Amino acid sequence: MPRPTAAQLVYGSCTVILSTLAMLLLSGTGSAVGISFVAVTGFTLGLLVALTVPVRRPALRARSTVAAQHSPAPQEPVAAASAASSDN
Template identity: 60%
Template structure:
């Protein structure tokens, strides 16, 4: 059985604490039986959250494994990328803006 990651422990514990506090305040329970039910529901919810937290461990391991695969014997080396051709500018420079008019409604 794999060991839980720290993120799983933190998320699960935080879920149990917050869910228990929220349900106790929301339902205003005073009997021990209902408090036990709320505690069990909170633990189940925390376990569910802890098990569904995505972890980066397997993804990183897969990437490292793929990166270490040697090239097949007799395969050609990848071709070098050609340098991009310099861009040539063919458009003329934009015309200068007309001088500001005296008023907003002034006509020429």
């Protein structure tokens, strides 16, 4: 599994903090079971968000630069070729 990017870490951490805080405030729970359930749910949401953040794929850029390097050479304009053939 590749290492997470900075964007994935930030989005996941913010999701854990904000969702856990929101669920604790909205539920009004005070028991240890309720608080631990909210914490686990917030952590799960953070993981889900971190894993679904789109990741750049450097292999796609490498393929496009290789394709650009191997493009055919530009051809001569048609007018110059026809003028050269009429001189013969």
